[in-house]
Amino acid sequence: MKILIIMAWRNLWRNKRRTYITATSVVLALVLALFMRSMQFGSYETMIRAGVNEVGNMQVHDTGYWDNKTIDRAFFTNPALEQKISSLPGVLHMLPHLESFVLASYGDKTKGVQLVGVNPEAEDRQVKISGKITSGSYLRKGQAGLVIGDKIAEYLNINIGDSLVVMGQGYEGTTAVGIYPVTGIAHYVSPQMNNLIVYMDLETLQKLIFPFQPGLLTGISVYCEPGLEDQLLTTIKASVGDHYDVISWKVMLSDMLQSIKLDNLSGMVMLMILYIIVAFGIFSTVLMMTVERRRQFAVMISIGMRKGKLVVTSIFESIFIALIGVVAGLILTTPALMYLYLNPIRMTGEMAAMYESFNQEPLMAFSIAPSIFFSQSLIVLSLALLSAFYPIFYVLRFNVLNALRQ
Amino acid sequence: MSIIQINNLHKTYTDTKVPVKAVNGISLSIEEGEFTAIVGPSGSGKTTFLNLMGGLDTPTEGDILIGDKNIKDLNSRQLIDFRLHHIGFVFQSYNLIPVLTAIENVAFIMELQGIPKKERHQIAMELLKKTGLEGKENYRPGELSGGQQQRVSVARALASKPKFILADEPTANLDSASTEDLLNMMAELNKSENMTFIFSTHDKRVMDKARRIVTIDDGKVVSDV
Numbered sequence: 129m130k131i132l133i134i135m136a137w138r139n140l141w142r143n144k145r146r147t148y149i150t151a152t153s154v155v156l157a158l159v160l161a162l163f164m165r166s167m168q169f170g171s172y173e174t175m176i177r178a179g180v181n182e183v184g185n186m187q188v189h190d191t192g193y194w195d196n197k198t199i200d201r202a203f204f205t206n207p208a209l210e211q212k213i214s215s216l217p218g219v220l221h222m223l224p225h226l227e228s229f230v231l232a233s234y235g236d237k238t239k240g241v242q243l244v245g246v247n248p249e250a251e252d253r254q255v256k257i258s259g260k261i262t263s264g265s266y267l268r269k270g271q272a273g274l275v276i277g278d279k280i281a282e283y284l285n286i287n288i289g290d291s292l293v294v295m296g297q298g299y300e301g302t303t304a305v306g307i308y309p310v311t312g313i314a315h316y317v318s319p320q321m322n323n324l325i326v327y328m329d330l331e332t333l334q335k336l337i338f339p340f341q342p343g344l345l346t347g348i349s350v351y352c353e354p355g356l357e358d359q360l361l362t363t364i365k366a367s368v369g370d371h372y373d374v375i376s377w378k379v380m381l382s383d384m385l386q387s388i389k390l391d392n393l394s395g396m397v398m399l400m401i402l403y404i405i406v407a408f409g410i411f412s413t414v415l416m417m418t419v420e421r422r423r424q425f426a427v428m429i430s431i432g433m434r435k436g437k438l439v440v441t442s443i444f445e446s447i448f449i450a451l452i453g454v455v456a457g458l459i460l461t462t463p464a465l466m467y468l469y470l471n472p473i474r475m476t477g478e479m480a481a482m483y484e485s486f487n488q489e490p491l492m493a494f495s496i497a498p499s500i501f502f503s504q505s506l507i508v509l510s511l512a513l514l515s516a517f518y519p520i521f522y523v524l525r526f527n528v529l530n531a532l533r534q
Numbered sequence: 535m536s537i538i539q540i541n542n543l544h545k546t547y548t549d550t551k552v553p554v555k556a557v558n559g560i561s562l563s564i565e566e567g568e569f570t571a572i573v574g575p576s577g578s579g580k581t582t583f584l585n586l587m588g589g590l591d592t593p594t595e596g597d598i599l600i601g602d603k604n605i606k607d608l609n610s611r612q613l614i615d616f617r618l619h620h621i622g623f624v625f626q627s628y629n630l631i632p633v634l635t636a637i638e639n640v641a642f643i644m645e646l647q648g649i650p651k652k653e654r655h656q657i658a659m660e661l662l663k664k665t666g667l668e669g670k671e672n673y674r675p676g677e678l679s680g681g682q683q684q685r686v687s688v689a690r691a692l693a694s695k696p697k698f699i700l701a702d703e704p705t706a707n708l709d710s711a712s713t714e715d716l717l718n719m720m721a722e723l724n725k726s727e728n729m730t731f732i733f734s735t736h737d738k739r740v741m742d743k744a745r746r747i748v749t750i751d752d753g754k755v756v757s758d759v
Contacts, residue, residue: 134634135631135633135634424629428631429614431618431643431690431691431694432619432643434614434615434646435614529590532585
């Protein structure tokens with residue numbers, strides 16, 4: 129076997145220029161593929177991280193709430209339930225929410241907004257709303273104030289200290305009407321949030337929606353340790369019983385996952401085109417290397433070399449070309465991607481606006497997931513193996529005498 | 535002792551417009567230790583005859599017995615193995631493996647036979663010494679002259695310890711001095727190792743060295759002296 133490997137390796141260098149050109153095409157394709165996939169997966173990871181950060185790894189709701197988000201499907205705080213969930217190994221913390229769609233009026237303008245009642249300190253530790261305040265200040269526990277998105281402020285022409293009237297449906301047929309001062313204006317990454325979300329203290333909102341009994345919630349976001357999500361989802365589902373639904377972030381962020389899938393698919397199509405070009409490059413080299421050694425193959429078979437061994441030599445040649453390209457590609461790409469992973473590029477100007485228009489943080493993030501490197505390298509090696517099919521068929525159908533006569 | 539027994543050998547090519555009888559009823563016996571030249575004009579069938587003897591081509595009719603094996607009965611895979619262990623080849627254009635050194639070319643055939651590394655290295659060194667290539671072991675074919683390459687080719691043919699060596703016009707690409715050297719070396723090996731050499735040739739100098747000359751014309755033996 130060793131001599132076959134030696135022959136295959138040396139055969140590559142019989143025509144150095146051709147080998148360099150082929151290997152370079154593999155390197156370029158791999159570099160391009162790795163950058164593209166790293167960037168794609170980096171942005172997916174950022175989007176998912178940001179999404180999960182906001183909604184939690186899973187949420188506990190009243191049965192049917194997710195499909196029909198009415199205030200009448202809210203539920204009252206259940207300390208035993210919360211204790212049961214928080215005591216499960218892997219659960220990091222929980223954030224209770226009360227959400228209701230209301231009309232918000234200021235002056236002669238009215239706008240539909242989503243009131244989100246939160247525990248100000250706990251929510252801020254996770255979602256970091258205070259960091260997004262552009263004017264005014266963040267919420268305080270028990271304070272009757274509002275943090276509104278900047279687009280809402282712009283539309284209603286409302287400023288810090290002005291009072292906003294909110295009116296909507298309360299729990300079980302009541303009417304919820306209140307007037308609260310705007311304490312902060314925030315700018316979020318998502319234009320949808322800037323246009324829709326109004327944060328307020330949970331207890332204050334609970335009093336607005338149903339003043340007769342404290343503790344009304346529409347959901348509890350549960351945050352857990354990485355990797356335990358699926359296991360915990362099952363455990364929590366089993367422990368909360370039929371009165372509650374437990375929904376994974378994958379369901380809550382299904383639109384985002386769908387768009388990621390679509391984007392991923394378009395990336396794969398691009399890569400496929402790139403790899404088809406590379407495959408032809410490798411194939412043409414293998415083809416030339418095979419045909420130009422027709423007589424040599426004939427002699428080797430004549431003196432007693434089995435065709436199978438010739439096939440193995442040809443396969444080694446294809447693999448070596450791909451390996452040279454893959455190793456060089458990885459050496460070139462890995463440090464650069466590592467640097468970009470640690471120092472993502474923050475976009476500004478029009479590019480930032482474009483990112484925001486897609487509800488994304490204007491950050492070009494890169495992923496260094498080993499699967500990216502592994503899968504792309506494997507694809508290149510598979511293409512090389514695929515190219516080796518030609519010499520296999522060529523050798524197996526080879527007519528020794530015809531080749532010797534030439 | 536006869537090592538090759540050929541009985542009523544025919545080879546007809548039917549892939550041409552008109553069927554061509556390249557070998558037309560040759561019967562021949564080759565004894566161990568012979569130094570035989572197969573001669574004849576171009577198109578007489580001598581190369582086809584050599585290819586049939588070497589198991590590179592299959593006869594239309596007739597038998598080729600090498601030892602106790604009729605090579606007509608072997609399938610293509612068995613033929614490859616048979617050639618590896620029983621027949622040595624020397625080609626007109628040397629046909630060494632260009633990416634291997636002289637010693638690797640000689641050892642290559644022994645590696646195919648499964649001979650251990652140490653042993654094949656030792657045998658290859660001895661063969662290169664015998665063929666006058668001491669000191670050239672690590673030269674690649676491109677770094678050797680035509681005569682030297684043909685010597686490596688002979689060493690490679692000897693390396694498999696074959697029953698006989700088939701040499702298809704081995705001197706056709708060599709100058710006079712190289713031809714003389716090569717023939718002397720082969721004659722010496724024939725004498726010292728009792729190795730059977732069968733040449734196909736046009737070369738008068740080969741014929742002069744041969745102890746038996748079989749002349750073929752129109753696929754038939756016309757003289758055997």
